[in-house]
Amino acid sequence: MVVPLSGAVRPGVPAPAPARVAAEAPLAERYAAHRANAEEAARLAHAAGAERRARAVRELAAPDRHFLEFDARGPGRTAEVLGDLHTADRVAILVPGSDTGIDTYPRFLRGALALHERLGPRVAVIAWLGYATPGTVSPAALTPGRADTAAAELRSFLHRLTTYGVPARTPVALLCHSYGSVVCARAAHGLGTPTAGTRVTDIVLYGSPGTGFDHAAELRTRARVWAGRGAHDWIAEVPHVRVELFGTTLGFGPDPVTAAFGARRFDAGDGGHPDQLAALRSGDIPLSTAVEELLRYDSPLHLFERWVLEDIEVGGVRIPRGSEVALLFGSANRDPEAFADPDRLDLSRTDNPHVSLGGGIHYCLGAPLARLELAASYGQLVRRAPGLRLSTEPRWKDGLVIRGLRELVVEV
Numbered sequence: 001m002v003v004p005l006s007g008a009v010r011p012g013v014p015a016p017a018p019a020r021v022a023a024e025a026p027l028a029e030r031y032a033a034h035r036a037n038a039e040e041a042a043r044l045a046h047a048a049g050a051e052r053r054a055r056a057v058r059e060l061a062a063p064d065r066h067f068l069e070f071d072a073r074g075p076g077r078t079a080e081v082l083g084d085l086h087t088a089d090r091v092a093i094l095v096p097g098s099d100t101g102i103d104t105y106p107r108f109l110r111g112a113l114a115l116h117e118r119l120g121p122r123v124a125v126i127a128w129l130g131y132a133t134p135g136t137v138s139p140a141a142l143t144p145g146r147a148d149t150a151a152a153e154l155r156s157f158l159h160r161l162t163t164y165g166v167p168a169r170t171p172v173a174l175l176c177h178s179y180g181s182v183v184c185a186r187a188a189h190g191l192g193t194p195t196a197g198t199r200v201t202d203i204v205l206y207g208s209p210g211t212g213f214d215h216a217a218e219l220r221t222r223a224r225v226w227a228g229r230g231a232h233d234w235i236a237e238v239p240h241v242r243v244e245l246f247g248t249t250l251g252f253g254p255d256p257v258t259a260a261f262g263a264r265r266f267d268a269g270d271g272g273h274p275d276q277l278a279a280l281r282s283g284d285i286p287l288s289t290a291v292e293e294l295l296r297y298d299s300p301l302h303l304f305e306r307w308v309l310e311d312i313e314v315g316g317v318r319i320p321r322g323s324e325v326a327l328l329f330g331s332a333n334r335d336p337e338a339f340a341d342p343d344r345l346d347l348s349r350t351d352n353p354h355v356s357l358g359g360g361i362h363y364c365l366g367a368p369l370a371r372l373e374l375a376a377s378y379g380q381l382v383r384r385a386p387g388l389r390l391s392t393e394p395r396w397k398d399g400l401v402i403r404g405l406r407e408l409v410v411e412v
């Protein structure tokens with residue numbers, strides 16, 4: 001098995017111990033202490049030459065950031081509040097899945113911001129990065145071990161919420177994504193009972209690889225259990241099996257969106273990356289960077305051919321002179337050895353050596369023009385169609401070489 005590409009884990013970058021804040025300290029004091037701690041973490045990372053980490057934590061020290069908890073050591077543990085915890089009618093806690101850490105935090109935050117925007121000011125959103133998430137392509141992502149520790153952390157965070165001033169009567173929903181759904185399922189036991197302190201009313205599992213349980217009832221929670229998945233979620237393609245291998249359990253069992261699991265099912269949309277669109281609209285991501293990622297993620301030309309002029313060997317395969325070979329650009333653009341988490345659309349991706357415009361002496365002659373046209377048209381589209389959304393599932397042409405749309409029906 002291949003071991004992680006996790007951008008999340010950066011061992012060895014020095015960081016201060018978390019700020020000590022009295023349990024009952026006012027929120028403003030708590031937030032200020034964690035910002036100062038983030039500032040100190042940025043200074044230490046910079047001094048150690050870890051510039052990427054320094055930049056990432058410096059952003060977290062900005063005056064408008066509100067961390068209930070903050071620890072920059074290792075992959076990082078944080079709980080950030082969007083909105084007002086004291087006056088909110090409801091609280092939604094986002095529990096992330098694999099490959100989330102301080103270094104990849106902006107992606108997680110964008111999801112939380114998009115959710116907060118959608119739910120409005122009466123709902124406070126907490127982006128809870130309270131556990132060491134596994135790398136997507138790692139054994140840890142297929143085994144529940146890490147989720148057990150994480151579930152304990154989540155439960156203890158839920159207990160602390162009342163000391164942070166969240167009224168015990170405020171309904172709290174857990175929104176648990178991918179591996180986060182395994183964590184929530186393990187934390188669910190007893191949540192939602194009147195004696196459990198924080199009032200968890202709903203547990204929402206989406207993009208789940210399975211929860212480790214065969215039925216929602218096994219979660220033994222009084223909270224409502226929801227399950228959803230976008231139409232194009234790759235998790236749907238993962239076989240939902242659970243096997244015992246070498247004394248450890250691999251996989252998480254049935255998909256919670258199946259009727260047999262017994263959760264309340266909802267449509268999680270088309271998997272249309274609303275957080276990415278929101279980030280593009282907000283101007284956080286340069287259009288030129290987004291264009292490169294869109295070229296990579298959905299390669300317009302999937303295949304080109306070459307004739308082999310002399311015997312060669314590629315990846316242990318001998319290709320004799322005179323052969324015709326097909327180069328699969330679409331596949332190369334999802335190569336896990338070249339791209340971190342290749343199946344994820346990340347418009348802020350800067351390390352992006354895609355081959356959508358070819359390579360070598362036949363490199364696309366029109367590349368600069370194509371890039372200009374794409375940036376100009378996407379720029380106009382997001383500016384002039386703020387309500388743009390899909391009406392129906394896009395339909396693609398069948399061709400093997402050119403990946404193009406047959407039909408794209410949208411509302412503006």
Ligand code: HEM
Nearest residue numbers: 300301304356357358359361362363364365366367369370
């Ligand atoms: C998103 C838009 C575009 C994509 C994805 C694209 C993709 C490619 C690719 C993959 C190749 C390499 C083919 C190979 O390896 O044999 C190529 C070559 C080429 N492209 Fe593009 N292209 C685009 C736009 C354009 C535009 C706008 C023009 C002209 C104005 C253009 C003109 C050419 C030419 C002339 C070549 C052949 C270069 C050579 O063989 O030396 N392309 N393109």
